[in-house]
Amino acid sequence: MIAIRVDDLSHAYGDRPALNRVTFEIRRGEIFGLLGPNGGGKTTLFRVLSTLLAVQSGRVKVLDHDVATNSAVIRQRIGVTFQAPSLDRRLTVRENLVHQGHLYGLRGRDLGARIDDRLARLGLTDRMHASVNSLSGGLQRRAEIAKGMLHDPELLLLDEPSTGLDPGARHDLWRYLQQLRSENGVTIVVTTHLMEEAEKCDSLGLLDRGQLVALGTPAELRAEIGGDCLTIAAEEPAKLSARIAERYGIESKLLGGTLRIERARGHELLRELVEAFPEEITSVSLGKPSLEDVFIAKTGHRFWNEAEDNNRETG
Amino acid sequence: MASVNQTLRQQLPAFWLPIWTLTWRELLRFFRQRTRVVGALGQPLIFWVLFGAGLRGSFHAPEWAPSGMSYQEYFFPGVTVMIVLFTAIFSTISIIEDRREGFLQGVLVAPVSRLALVLGKLSGGTLLALIQAALFLVIGPLLYFVGLGPSLGWHLSPVGWLAMVGFLGLVAFALTALGYSMAWSLDSTQGFHALMSVFLMPMWLLSGSFFPVPESGWLSWVMRLNPLTYGVAGLRRLMSPTLAEVAASSSLPNLWICVAATCGFCLLTVTLACWLTHRRSVINVR
Numbered sequence: 001m002i003a004i005r006v007d008d009l010s011h012a013y014g015d016r017p018a019l020n021r022v023t024f025e026i027r028r029g030e031i032f033g034l035l036g037p038n039g040g041g042k043t044t045l046f047r048v049l050s051t052l053l054a055v056q057s058g059r060v061k062v063l064d065h066d067v068a069t070n071s072a073v074i075r076q077r078i079g080v081t082f083q084a085p086s087l088d089r090r091l092t093v094r095e096n097l098v099h100q101g102h103l104y105g106l107r108g109r110d111l112g113a114r115i116d117d118r119l120a121r122l123g124l125t126d127r128m129h130a131s132v133n134s135l136s137g138g139l140q141r142r143a144e145i146a147k148g149m150l151h152d153p154e155l156l157l158l159d160e161p162s163t164g165l166d167p168g169a170r171h172d173l174w175r176y177l178q179q180l181r182s183e184n185g186v187t188i189v190v191t192t193h194l195m196e197e198a199e200k201c202d203s204l205g206l207l208d209r210g211q212l213v214a215l216g217t218p219a220e221l222r223a224e225i226g227g228d229c230l231t232i233a234a235e236e237p238a239k240l241s242a243r244i245a246e247r248y249g250i251e252s253k254l255l256g257g258t259l260r261i262e263r264a265r266g267h268e269l270l271r272e273l274v275e276a277f278p279e280e281i282t283s284v285s286l287g288k289p290s291l292e293d294v295f296i297a298k299t300g301h302r303f304w305n306e307a308e309d310n311n312r313e314t315g
Numbered sequence: 316m317a318s319v320n321q322t323l324r325q326q327l328p329a330f331w332l333p334i335w336t337l338t339w340r341e342l343l344r345f346f347r348q349r350t351r352v353v354g355a356l357g358q359p360l361i362f363w364v365l366f367g368a369g370l371r372g373s374f375h376a377p378e379w380a381p382s383g384m385s386y387q388e389y390f391f392p393g394v395t396v397m398i399v400l401f402t403a404i405f406s407t408i409s410i411i412e413d414r415r416e417g418f419l420q421g422v423l424v425a426p427v428s429r430l431a432l433v434l435g436k437l438s439g440g441t442l443l444a445l446i447q448a449a450l451f452l453v454i455g456p457l458l459y460f461v462g463l464g465p466s467l468g469w470h471l472s473p474v475g476w477l478a479m480v481g482f483l484g485l486v487a488f489a490l491t492a493l494g495y496s497m498a499w500s501l502d503s504t505q506g507f508h509a510l511m512s513v514f515l516m517p518m519w520l521l522s523g524s525f526f527p528v529p530e531s532g533w534l535s536w537v538m539r540l541n542p543l544t545y546g547v548a549g550l551r552r553l554m555s556p557t558l559a560e561v562a563a564s565s566s567l568p569n570l571w572i573c574v575a576a577t578c579g580f581c582l583l584t585v586t587l588a589c590w591l592t593h594r595r596s597v598i599n600v601r
Contacts (some may be wrong), residue, residue: 050424086421088340090347093447102336103425105329148420 001028002061003155003187006050009058011044011210018044020057020210022178026189026203031094033201034191035291042191043083046159049189050080063155076104083160085140086147087132093119094128095160097150104151112237118146121176135290137164144171149180156180158190162197174200193290206295213298218291225289225297228266232259233272233283240280247276255302262289262297319373333427334435341406341439355401356447360454363387363394364463366525376528379561387465391455392550393524396543398451398488399444399518404511406440407494411504429592433495437585440491445484479553485577486546492584497592522547528566535565542580549573 011019013097019041034042045214047053048060049072060067062074086098094115101111119125122142141164146172147154160178162170174197180186181202190201198204199218206214206221211241214221232238232252237259244259250269252259263269266286274284289297296302345351367387374386413419422432458464471479494515501507519525520533522543529535538544545568552559552570563569568576 052420052423070425072428078424080421080424082420084417084420086417086419088344088418089416095343099336099340100421100425103422104330105426107332149352180367202506227580276497315477 002026003028003063004032005059005061006045007059007061008047009045009048009055009060011041011048011053011056013142019048019209022207022210024205024211024212024215026187028187029181029185030202031177031188031200033188033198033204034189035193035195035198035204036191037294038205039209040207042207044121044158044210046157046189046191046209048079050157051075059117060095062064075244076151077154079148079151079156081144081148081156081161083163085132085144087140087143089133090131092129092131093124093135093146096143097147100150106151114150114152118149123172134220138166138169141165142169142173145176152184153186155187155189159190160192161190162192162194170197180215182229200292204291206298208295208299213228214294221291221294225262225294227262227264229287229289229293230259230261230263230266230273231285231287232261232281233257234277234280235282236280240277243280244273248272249291253296253300260293260296262264262293312314319346325542330428330431333425333431337422337432337435338439338442338600341409341436343492344409345406345443352447356450357404358455359394359397359401360451361395363390363455364458366390367464377564377566379558379564379567381557382552384507385465389468389527390525391467392453393519395451395483395523396486396522396524396547396550397519398447399483400490400515402444402548403440403491403494404489404507404515406443406505407491407498408504409434409491410436410495410498411501411507414502423530430589431586433492433585433592436495437488437491437588439474440494441484441487444487444491445480448483448487449480471554475553475556482549482553482574482577485574485581486543486550489542489546489577489581489584492581492588495588496584496591499588503576518543523566530565539565542576544568545573545576546580549577 002025006022006024009019009022010017022041022045034045036042042052046114048055048067049062051067051074055068063077065073067074070225087093091099097115097118098111101107101114106114116125119128122145124139124142124146127135127139132143135143141161143162148158156177158177162173165173177188177190178200181188190197191194192198201218203217204215204221205212214224216224232240234257237254237257238290241254241259244250244252246263250261250263252261261269270284270286274281359522364387367385367390370386374389376384376389380389410419413422455464456467456469459466497510498507501510518541521538521541523538524543524547524588528538528544548566548568551567552561552573558567559570561567
């Protein structure tokens with residue numbers, strides 16, 4: 001059962017490309033993470049999936065309906081939680097939820113019961129008569145999620161859901177999402193730039209510069225790199241890289257001030273390197289590959305390179 | 316048959332409920348911002364008193380005016396339209412804020428027909444405009460008792476009142492739709508204020524609100540082509556039973572022409588608002 005099918009999707013803002021021929025599928029009942037640095041294209045993809053942006057080229061099917069022609073049906077069946085809060089700040093939490101319910105055709109006792117349930121689930125019951133303006137960022141986030149869940153969507157889209165949440169609240173949010181997936185069979189799509197959050201997803205798509213560079217479960221992605229990951233700090237990393245290549249025939253990636261080598265049986269190589277280049281190497285660490293390593297292996301650059309000068313994503 | 320009924324029962328709330336809830340929100344927001352209430356009513360009221368006093372001597376009443384009509388009496392329907400215009404502007408300018416704050420995209424991903432979205436926003440703005448105008452229609456004549464206004468006796472029958480309020484509602488709906496279309500296409504409130512000074516204010520000034528339409532010359536043509544001219548003239552006729560009977564002239568067209576022109580204006584702006592809303596535009600996402 002497929003929840004979302006994206007086929008050869010490209011999108012550009014004017015002449016600035018944001019998505020380049022992206023193709024993938026999301027199965028029903030899984031938590032799917034779109035991982036990538038800011039500006040990688042995940043927000044654009046999110047907007048197309050949530051029917052906000054028109055499809056420019058390619059095909060997108062959400063819950064078996066074409067986004068280009070059948071957005072009305074899709075809107076009824078999906079819940080969307082934006083990165084920027086979509087609450088009316090002058091209204092109370094409850095008023096916002098009533099308004100949201102009405103937009104989805106809910107009313108009366110049914111709506112009241114739903115609101116009470118969501119407020120309780122998200123721990124907002126005692127704040128329901130507070131104006132949104134007076135709530136902390138974390139509480140606003142929770143109200144936002146309550147809003148997206150009100151009409152029991154089959155598919156929930158969340159854009160950077162843990163923005164502004166402290167670690168405790170983040171943990172609660174993920175427990176709630178996992179509960180929704182396993183107990184109610186809701187398909188969940190989250191965009192994130194946080195590795196620890198990506199680890200909690202059932203499947204991941206890695207987006208970089210508008211392209212889908214990898215797809216799979218977190219374990220599958222790590223297995224693709226294989227073995228271990230050595231990170232070496234050196235005084236002159238370029239020179240060291242050349243010498244390692246010369247002596248062992250091993251390619252290493254130069255990232256910032258460090259060298260990175262992916263290899264099976266990394267502990268053996270580590271011992272050899274330290275003995276061979278005691279002067280050059282200032283420190284070495286050996287680890288199982290993280291999702292960040294996967295990202296680096298797939299793109300050849302660090303996760304945060306672009307993010308620093310492109311903090312506020314427009315694409 | 317039963318299934319048709321059932322579909323209807325499911326679809327009707329899905330159309331009216333969003334309209335109702337968007338209207339309700341508009342009213343709620345308005346009354347939580349006291350300054351807006353003061354601004355949209357206070358300025359026109361002050362204009363009415365100050366211009367009324369300042370231009371009293373230089374005002375030449377048009378030929379259709381009953382003898383002894385003061386400038387303030389002439390200006391009264393124009394100020395009512397100004398209040399409607401201001402309220403319409405301030406309630407539609409919130410679209411730009413809604414977009415910036417993110418609220419709008421929440422509405423756009425909801426299964427709400429775009430027509431319902433437009434109608435919800437427009438009926439909210441129209442209701443607010445009517446409430447403000449009604450306040451002026453009550454407060455304006457009361458100023459006579461403190462010496463700031465003319466003696467304005469209301470001589471309208473209940474049907475006359477209904478017709479006047481109905482017509483004012485039509486004007487408000489058209490102006491709200493105009494403001495809506497402008498706000499929908501702009502991404503900053505500054506841009507809206509700029510358009511307001513070079514487009515909406517002149518439109519009001521050249522509608523016969525402030526001075527009568529001249530018999531000839533370029534100005535007379537500009538004013539005759541201005542759709543709001545017919546809104547002001549229609550309101551003038553509906554407000555005073557004596558004017559209802561006066562023969563049509565360039566500065567006071569026939570009532571039916573006023574109603575027809577205002578309906579056409581309304582249809583045009585509402586269609587524009589719907590058309591703009593129907594497009595999925597990058598300006599609406601953030």
